[in-house]
Amino acid sequence: MHAAVVTRFGDPGVFELTELPDPVPGPGQVAIDVSHAAVGLIDVYIRQGLYKDRQGLPQPPYVPGLEVAGTIRALGEGVEGFRVGEPVVTLSGTGAEGGYASVSVVDAAMTASLEGTGVDPALAAAAVPNAATAYLALTGVAHLQPGERVLVHGALGGLASAFPGVARTLGAAGVVGTVLRASLANAQASALPYDDVVASEDLAESVGGQRFDVVVDPVGGQLRTDTLQVMAPMGRMLLVGNASGDWQHTVQTNALWRDNLAMVGFAVGSYLPAHPEQARPAAQAALKAVSQGLVGIRTQTLPLAEAAEAHRRIENGTVGGRILLTP
Ligand SMILES: NC(=O)c1ccc[n+]([C@@H]2O[C@H](COP(=O)([O-])OP(=O)(O)OC[C@H]3O[C@@H](n4cnc5c(N)ncnc54)[C@H](OP(=O)(O)O)[C@@H]3O)[C@@H](O)[C@H]2O)c1
Known part of the structure; x- marks a missing residue:
């Protein structure tokens, strides 16, 4: 898979576009073919090294990205209620990085179906x-x-x-x-x-x-x-x-x-992994607001290779909405 890797803590220049082995979902997880990965200020803080001593947060080299939309590629052991090819979005609080890539593995409990919602994947990942x-x-x-x-x-x-x-x-x-x-x-x-x-x-x-x-x-x-x-x-x-x-x-x-x-x-990020049973009702409430057009956030889309530029725009405060990366 393609991935934008943070090679060390530092300025946006630390990103490198790399080929990595496709990740395989473990028990209770799904693999997603990513169409859109959302970029947030938290990704910038982590890349800068602001949280480098905080337990549970990644150390370089790592693939950033907490929230993605795409389609289910594979189901891990014990996962029910999803099918391969189903459009989905993940919630924050997946407890993992890995979104700035063409394939991402997340807990099924933190994944919500977009089927029948009419919400397009870019808006889903953004909102x-x-x-x-x-x-x-x-x-x-x-x-x-x-x-x-x-x-x-x-x-x-x-x-x-x-x-x-x-x-x-x-x-x-x-x-x-x-x-x-x-x-x-x-x-x-x-x-x-x-x-x-x-x-x-x-x-x-x-x-x-x-x-x-x-x-x-x-x-x-x-x-x-x-x-x-x-x-x-x-x-x-x-x-x-x-x-x-x-x-x-x-x-x-x-x-x-x-x-x-x-x-x-x-x-x-720390609340949902400790209360996974609250992910589904929260996702349903979120999809209701988004499908009613109440979260019409402005989005900008950049290719994955421009992850550094996405971080620069956030650092410069020029986004006024949400940036998405497309693998
Ligand atoms: N608690 C959680 O679960 C959770 C989840 C996601 C993010 N966060 C946190 O929420 C914060 C915002 O994250 P985000 O991803 O929404 O960021 P963002 O998209 O960059 O938005 C930050 C907003 O803050 C405003 N702002 C006001 N003063 C600012 C300043 N001096 N410098 C920069 N921005 C300023 C900016 O709006 P104006 O310039 O127009 O005022 C900007 O729209 C971050 O601290 C992030 O870590 C927390």
């Missing part, structure tokens, strides 16, 4: 895994209730884009997004189901006095602290990432008890 993450975070962690109001930071990002549509399917009364001022024009052109997208700078002023029951924060940094001012009493802030790159920022926690607020973290 379904993050929509499943949004469903798990909004229901099981933030406990979003019908009629509540939701704020999503970094509103056009790969992960963030999945939240407004899923929040709508759960009965949210309104969903507002924030982006850096420089991205406001992109936001106005976006098809995502936000009621409004505003600048994240001067947040309290930008949202015009609105208060939110649930805030989704994949950005972090000073914005995380500023957000405390725009939360409704008993509001919950979901901490799901740190796209700001500000790893030193700390939050003063006294506002939490004083204003009856909660901050709670969620990482699908």
Whole structure:
């Protein structure tokens, strides 16, 4: 199979396009002929070596890529409910790398069928895994209730884009997004189901006095602290990432008890492998939102040989949606 391999931690130049033996699925796994592999900021962090000491994450040489769409190539021992040739997408939290390749092996439990959904594989890889993450975070962690109001930071990002549509399917009364001022024009052109997208700078002023029951924060940094001012009493802030790159920022926690607020973290990569029974309902909820056109994220597609360019575009913050690689 063809694969884009990270040969050592470092800048995007560390990618090498290589031929490797086709992987064979073990018990409980499926092999997928990959049509689209999604690229995420997490892939960039891992390649840069930011997580090099974290247990369970790969050491070079490795094939990155957590989320793919394609067709089933082979079934491992004990796998039922899929057939060879069936169109599928994988969820985040497969617990493995290996997506930037023409063949990828994943746990069947983290694989969802696209048959009969009408969702094309590019959109599936771009949107379904993050929509499943949004469903798990909004229901099981933030406990979003019908009629509540939701704020999503970094509103056009790969992960963030999945939240407004899923929040709508759960009965949210309104969903507002924030982006850096420089991205406001992109936001106005976006098809995502936000009621409004505003600048994240001067947040309290930008949202015009609105208060939110649930805030989704994949950005972090000073914005995380500023957000405390725009939360409704008993509001919950979901901490799901740190796209700001500000790893030193700390939050003063006294506002939490004083204003009856909660901050709670969620990482699908460690959550789903520990709760595999939740993958199927999350995938179904994600496919519902995606097939209703509620997760219309913009996508760019590059050949697998341009994995380094895909990472450069993410590092430069010029994507405004999701990048996919095609083997
Ligand atoms: N918790 C989980 O399970 C989970 C799952 C997937 C990803 N993540 C994390 O979520 C974060 C976002 O990942 P992603 O793949 O969605 O990334 P992405 O597609 O690159 O999106 C990041 C967004 O953050 C915004 N942003 C705001 N300030 C920024 C800054 N200073 N630098 C860069 N971006 C900035 C950007 O939007 P504007 O510039 O328009 O504001 C951009 O759209 C990462 O930290 C990732 O590790 C977590």
